[in-house]
Amino acid sequence: MDVRPVGSARAVGRVAVVGTALVALLAGCTPPAASPSPSPTSQTTAGPTPEPLPPGVTVEVRQARVEWADRIVRVRVSNDTADALAVSSAEIAGARWAGPARSLDPVTAGAGGVAEVRVRLGEARCGQAGAADVLTLVVEADRDDAAPRPVAVFTHVLDDAADPGGVLTRRWQEDCAAAAVAAGARLSWSPGLEVVEGPAGPLARLTLRLEPVPGGPHVEVAAVDATTLLSPAEGPQWRPALASADGQPVTATLDAVPARCDLHAIAEDKRGWQMPVRASVDGVAQEVFYLPLPDDSRVALPSYLSQACGRSAG
Template sequence: MEPCGRRPASRVAAALALVGLAAGLAACEGPSSPPPAAASPSASPSQGVDATPVPLPPGVSVEVGQARVEWGDRIVRVVVANESAVDVVVAAAQITGPRWATPARSLGSATAAPGGSATVRLLLGAPRCEQPEEADVLTLELDDSASPGSAPRAVLAHGIDASADPDDVLTRRWAEECAAEAVATGARLSWSPRLEVVEVVEVVEGVEGARARLTLWLDPVPGGPLVEVQAIDGTTLLSPVGGPQWALGLSSAAGGPVAATLEATPARCDPHAVAEDKRGAQMPVRATVDGVAQPVFYLPLPEAAREALHAFLGQACGWPAG
């Protein structure tokens, strides 16, 4: 645990706005520090509490991340690390900023004990797809009602910089969702509900006997921009036959529905890794809208196709039945 008044160099150094910080954390500022203003008991992140920027409470830091298993559910995680001497109770949290039309809101509370950490899960809000000019802001609602003489709620607003989001999770999710939104203005993309399994006689990339065929449909949106789908990348479960991606060349210029068939072999055959895979059925799309290349976004296979995919892997890889 770090002494009062010190902050580890690896911790986030961005400015914060704080109202009514818990008395146990404020004590680390020393007797000469002015006491923070008391927060209203009903204060919450959604109320946009006005506050003066102050340093991050000693020993407390935050970091944004995302678990692969929660990618499809649009959930991000905020880890609150606590090297102070008191509990840090996060009653609620949200992420806001100019590139989000609605805030990401927490799905529950969490408590970081001294010397430990806690994870707060947040459901992403709807993106606002213009070029962002400001960083996102994480707002934490701290519950210090158990500390005598302290306010029951404290609101902490924290600018999210590269040190607080080292994997650039928020930017990548925003870019992916805006790319999908831009494509959807000019074309509806969909997979056929099932994949086809075909037998082959030659050995292809170490796998003999079966390939999977998936069909991608592009249906133009009347009056929308020109959409072209150049390629689909391989995934952790599926490898394109003959290269690292499927070259498609689908275009909404056709004026009606068009389709392309993707032929695949297993990308891996270890049953344990396949069983635990979380993104193998999320197909990475490379497209342009009115000639402007979009960030890669993901088009998931439908449920029936995902089930058939696992059956295909078992067949192609020669796993024992059952």
Template structure:
């Protein structure tokens, strides 16, 4: 079970009682792993910022946190702190802070949340810059060792900071760190991006779109080879059902800096198009200085995303106003 320690603390701003509250963000890479996350421990209570006194221990110990990441938040590197209040007392979390050994600074929640007794609510927080090794290792890195601090106040105005060791059931923090450091390692030797322009044509009687991956070597950077570009839930290679097998070498890049990826729709059901979340984000496999890296991702711009959706709708014969 998560270890929870409460201490009376200064709330960053004093919210109204719970009933009134209910009515009323890839940055640069460091060259060494940052300091480990703090270990939860008992602290000496500090003076309370409210007249009501400190948050009771039983209220604090009823709080637990799970860290998770929605698919739609992967590009933005945003995670959710899913705060569970197992007790009977309604509380407001004024602010949450996630500290890990794999990021340079805490991730701070965007806004406060009232969490009624017996309920769970998610609080979004953008991860800080990753701490990556100077030399690409191809691994997901150290244990993230996450710790969450919650600034909490209850309906009576009793306030405190609750420190929790969260769960991470799907190991999202380790996965994100691997993706971040792979992207940084590749970017040090080869810049990647997708052209906004999308050329469509007909091949063997079917519509095909030419998606262009731009590659630009970085002078003095590590040796990078791109070996594979993956399809998505929305797009697949025109010539195969699997990924695009490529061989792009930073020492001998394409003369025009372009890798053309002919695409066709991977599926044509209305739901796949209308509810698309990751269909225009391509997974790339690379080798840096001989070390295979975790998969990294290259996302389409808003302009290209719109063009790809339009292409898929047209190729599938789906009206623009179709709904699930």
């Protein structure tokens, strides 16, 4: 899996045990047979007090490039015990998010094995930079005589050890930077992908538009970084120099050339169409955030790259 390490924040919960300790802990948490199976949130707030991760179970937040645009992160559950650990659901919650992020599918980490729970993040709540996120796992027991049901709830603070790549912090920073810019300006790319002839071959000409938001803060777009697919025709960055000061829509053209001509790498690319934007709001520099190219531009990219790299399309 192509995992993107981002940001500087770090985190992990590491504990070590034998499988029998896990079995005993799960057995002691089994609810009455007539009780319904509550969600992670309801168990955390109204059910029995959640337990720390049992010895031998550790977690780590990871990120796959292909899932970044869909706001999906993965929680890797390592089970160093003698018994399978069936995670029916997972939830990441904290002051930095408007609502809890919930898992998409149940997973089972076999004895001595690992499993990854996919969790889709919700909307960021900005202004909570120091807040820690908490992971809640609802675990089921494997039973031969009945369907699995929740038997234990475990929580773990996602500190630097549990998020060594700073995935959650970086995503929150990007979201809040984009929201701060959006309060003062609407940024968009013109549809399509214009191809023009340059001195050394075809150029992909992108047009970035800034439309000021009436009454919003002052926004300046200082730079757009290169991606894995596109590089500036001149210099290390594009410098659009767009600002909302005049109160009128403004545009800038960005001429691009291929960042690489390895066709296999181009075909496998996951984020080359997401353009990294560097902006400031009322003079305060924001974190880099990503402004994706329109769908028709994405569709046209392979043809342009093939042409510019001197190969026929297809």
